[in-house]
Amino acid sequence: LLLIIVTVVLGLSLRQNTDKLNPTFIARCQEFKGYDCEKMWDVFEQAYVGRDPCDVPMEAYDPFIAAAPLKPACNRMMFWSKTKDLVHDFTEKRDCYVTVEDSLLGSVLDGLTWCGKEGSSETFTTGCPGWTDCVNNTVRSFWNRVSTAFSDVACGDVTAMLNGSIVTPFHPASIFASIEVKRFDFPRVKSLNVVLVTQNKTVTNCTNASLKDLQKELDQGITYNCEEVTETQIQDCSSHPEKPCGACW
Ligand code: APR
Secondary structure, eight states: OOHHHHHHHHHHHHHHHSSSSHHHHHHHHOOOOOTHHHHHHHHTTTTTTTTTTTOGGGGHHHHHHSSSSSOOOOBBBBBEEHHHHHHHHHHOOSOOBBOOGGGGHHHHHHHHHOOOOOOOOBBBSOOOTTTTTTTTTTHHHHHHHHHHHHTTTTOOEEEEEEESSOOOOEEEEEEETIIIIIGTTTTTTEEEEEEEEEOOOOOOOOTTTHHHHHHHHTTTTTTEEEEEEEEHHHHHHOOOTOOOOGGGG
């Protein structure tokens, strides 16, 4: 009897795991007007279903990206690295900037894990390779691809919120450094404004060595700025909608 109970409970929980991604995806997608979300799901699934989850190249997501092209929001595009929660709390509460996670493509998959399996037509949400387990894993390739698309439409004055409480705010292995910055082309992108956010403790400032590397990476003609801002200042702006965006830092 115990064996039966264990089997049923385990079976149910596994079932739940495999079924959970689709409703989340559809519900989030429906927040955006004018898209056929069932169709979006089908196109998304085709990128990885039936494939080795460590062998899904970025290009596998091309049709999915093409199904909901990212729209340029000149002067309002926000990039980030190691500041996810703070940035999203800010963009959620204030209509100053947009991140890739505010777009349909980024929003439907934010915080989720998924993968396929060779010889299976299912989507799994457990037992998938981790971020660094293999280069071409299902999840990482998606974020690389969508970040490429987001930076390709970046225009005007671009903002990046980096973390001033770590030694290397511009880390070469990050998506921001390895993909996004490399795709900022002058004169489409006029300036890059780094907001270096200090959390509870200040570890570095705008003279940081990795930020020197960032400046070297920038396409000729793009103006670089860096500002040191405390987390409290940003939270203050998040909770005071009457404060103009330009006065946040
Ligand atoms: N394990 C799991 N997830 C990871 C890992 C990891 N080791 N590294 C990165 N990620 C995923 C997580 O979802 C994390 O929140 O990528 C997200 C961003 O990672 P960061 O290292 O904080 O930043 P970065 O790699 O620079 O990516 C952020 O990419 O999402 C786009 O436009 C967005 O500018 C932003 C940039």
